[in-house]
Amino acid sequence: MALSTQRDPAFLPSPDQSAPQPNYDVFLSFRGEDTRNSFVSHLYHELQLRGIKTFKDDPKLERGTAISSGLFNAIDESRLAIVVLSPNYASSSWCLDELTEILQCMKPKGTILPVFYHVDPSDVRKQSGSFACAFAEHEERFREDRERVKRWRTALTEVANLSGFDSKNECERKLIENIVEWVWEKVHHRFKLLDSKGLVGMKFIREQVDLLLAHPTDDVRFIGIWGMGGIGKTTIAHLVYDSISTRFEVSSFLANVREVSQRGNLVHLQRQLLSPILKDQITQVWDEQCTQVCDEQCTQVWDEQWETSVIKNCLYNKKVLLILDDVSESSQLEKLAGEKDWFGKGSLIIITTRDKRLLVKHDIHISCDVEALGNDDALELFSWNAFKKKEPEEGYLELSKGFVNYARGLPLALKLLGCVVHKRDQYEWKSELDKLQEIPKSEIIDLLKISYDGLDEMNKDIFLDVAFFHKGMSKERVIEILDCCGLCGHIGINALVQKSLLTMDISNNTVEMHDLIQEMALEIVRRECSEEPGRRSRLCNCDDISHVFINNTVRIM
Template sequence: MNLREALTTVAALLLPALILICKWLFRRRRRSSNNNPQLSESTCIVDSSASTTGSDASLPLPTGDYEVFLSFRGPDTRHEITDVLYHFLIRSKIRTFKHDEDLHVDEGIWPSLVEAMKESRIYVPILSETYAESKWCLKELAEMVEYRKQDKGRIILPIFYKVNPRDVRKQSGAYEEAFKRHMKNFDDKTLQIWKDALKDVGELKGWHVTDKDGQGAIADEVFDNIWSNLSENYELMTDELVGIDAHLKAVVERLDLNSKAVATVGIHGLGGIGKTTVATAVYNKVCAHFDRHYFVEDVRETLQRRDGIVALQNKIISGIAKKATPVSNVSEGIRMIRDRVSHYKVLIVLDDVDDKFKFDGILGNSENFVSGSRFIVTSRNIKVLTLLEGCRLYEVGEMSYEHSFELFCKHAFRKDSAPHDYAALSRDIVSTTGGLPLTIKVVGSLLFKEDRAVWEETLLRLRETPETEVLDRLKISYDTLDDEAKQIFLDIACFYVGTDKEKASYMWSDCKFYPISSINVLVQRSIIKIRDNNEFSMHDQLRDLGKAIIREEDMEHPWMRSRIWSDEDALELLLGKKGTDKVKALRVNSSSPETCQLTNEHFRNLSNLRYFDGNSTELTGDFSDLLDNLRWLQLQYHADSGDQLTNFHLNKLIILDLRGSDITDDWGGWTHIKVS
């Protein structure tokens, strides 16, 4: 046998095996793609450039526990609204079936599509101009309508993409032409079923997308509707009670509610260990024993402001006295607390204090308070609490391993225990969290609905991070966010804790950060919370993380960072005329009686500034060609300052906040603050 014959024989033997291997790799790639939202296409979409001949062309599509089924015509919408919406759904871990009808090749694939529709609860047909040209799109739509008739719990959310809903309902225009062509290949009964389906869907409330509409913004709205309809499936069982009983009992004992003395209890422990959770549970349990009660959040953060003590005093006065005129200096605040607060039997929680907190310097002498009053103070620093006279200490230690595991499961699986095949891996991950509830919640939420490969990679990263580096562990979740969610997280951490969600969302929408889906991701990851009053809330450790990320942008030069929240750094930038195009958000917001005078020259080079809170500043000069990207402006104006500001044309302004100003409708300055 010569060499050529030998090679031919070997090739003949290897070719069948090679074909089998290629088929196996092809199937595996499709399964992997479906589980990996980072890939550009899901399993439901086969490469359109691949050959459509051979037995592989009719392989059934993979099935799964789907929640949303997208039906669309690829050439019309694949790289537009469909991909944007699919991205929003996948990053929120909503199991979505996305199949491009262009890639149907025979009837062998249809059973898999039917199975995916049966599993799904929400259908989103994206009805474009050529949608009706596809028999597969029409078959899918008819199937959706039939399932909706059988089960009222199923929902159809149509998107009319650059097509008039009337043409869909009445099969006119492009839809009429499509049906004329279908008449050659399909019987009257089939055509009528498709027409009836189009009529039913065309009458439903949906979204009409035109050439002028921002597709990302509409996809965000559609996502919000989908999320609201699925939200009950994502409601976490409360985790605040995991392991709380022993802490609750110990702190209540230290409060000694039967004693007539004025007493203080100090709760200390590591950041993220659950001090605020314990303080909140105690507050809710015992507040009914007092005439007035108030929970003061973010004491450390408040005291970092130039007017921090006064701001804290005003919080306490308004929280206890309900109606009070704000005080303007510390001495007045102490006097007001003595006259308007201390004559009640009060329970006051002061959460997250540091060495800037001095009880007497903020609230006055504790002996001024009515007997039976109680104070609960939480801090990471035990030394701060030992300086409080007669303070009874309680340390919140790390969670027990079993409580840690239970808390992790509540976030990673939305149940109290782990599935058998994830139990060992879950326990390995919990062992790296140091018993810190915050870390457990954030890591568990990150892994919810993720592939096993993501779990294993996260475990490796946690093991590589020293146990003492809490922020580094929390940053693992931050690193997985997309750019829009990162921008919103950093904005909240630096400026928007306590801000109304809707108010901030107007600005983020205009910046194309897609706030509905981005905020949802942050909530789902346990990175932020939305309070009952619709305001943002964030654990102080996560806020510290956000600010640390900003500081790392330039450790030595604050004016080279994207966000500046410190009055000192902001004034150095403005008065020193050090502005750069890197600065996106800036706050100078003290209640100092002396207003800082700023001219147009101080704002040179701040071309990318989109947020400015200047409540302690007064602006003068010609602002033409400045602040072109400003979306949020917060100032205090006085009636006599209207003619000092000129050419303040804010073309992109979304939020104008003039609270605290004494101006009226006829104020002359209105002619200079205008959008052209």
């Protein structure tokens, strides 16, 4: 990538600047006779392919006449401008008027990218070489309007002093790739900043991930992000994907792998991964496949195997960024990203999961353990959802702390609870907080329950026993009790830790559990029979226990 090094303007406007929503991401300024049907045509095509909305003027517009008000509006309504400075650029008074307007609108925001296409930046800056010939004609033609010519010279000098791309000694295809990548990253980065509230408390985790990504390598890397449901794994994965996806030939974010796989649609994810490579050809390939094997013996398993072979054949020589979000089974990994040799040098595969054991099984040694938010970050995230600002409103601080304490740093819970009390008065807040002590929010419980549902029967029993009776006890004592009950305590405890349902306090060697995870366990048992405590498998509430003894409603096992 060839860059001139005069100075690097700040691309993004400061957060306090206000401006109307732009209609275009990019305004293209160029000399038609030099580049319209060659360089600019290819650049425009690639920008459009990447979803970058680009203004390129109609070729039927007559050059040499006064610049139209429509073009002025297009410049004003664009996020940034790409100025393609070619040998004959300065010969057009239209281009020079356009450039003057671009500088007036965008230079204060630092959103101009010059591309020196077969010209020396110094010729542009000093109006020498072909630019000198053009200005000799302008001086003659516009001798009655020397101020206009002076503005043009100033504009060329200013744009030549900006950091940009130089085509000298650069393959044109690579030059276009670099320009598009740079523009996409800048435009997309702005979009991310507009929604930064959702990233409260992610700074530390992002720093951890940055350390994992800090040393680029030609090796294929697998990285795991694991933690319990609702802790923010997917948010982190999106953050990483948005930040680095432009560095790869192929980028794909496959969301909800567990859920899609359970519906029997793993082939859909395989095709989603392949679609950026095969594009329009992929429909034809799949149609041919279906024609060849469309009989009663054709099974979903065979389809998945066929797609797996296509993935390996298509991606083995490409630098790929692949995010597999919420992976729960080894078979999902085996069908989507089985081995390192499926991907080209420098590829990166990131897996989010609730099951650390899955990462170990696939020899994924580089991992990031996502932990709960600290009190300050938790309060800020709750406030953004409850008040749409960073801090609680006057009179709501203690109530807010009550909800934050209940959520115990779980981002999902903080967001859901903040939305529940948004725009409600203090009486309603107190009422909701009181209800939370009795009946947990079903949305939170149902999401956390996904991890429990994936356990075998023995580990379900171990999980519920720990939640009801053994939380905070030493690991050795818990294992001893479980073993006496015919349960495999050591294996079960380790499995639940890897599923993010239990944690270990290393300093005391005790078995711990997130409070919301424990409430989920209590709710699971309550749902066994919501009306009669005596028909439930376990009891720990004093009132429920008294009710069972007084009324002799104990469950018959």
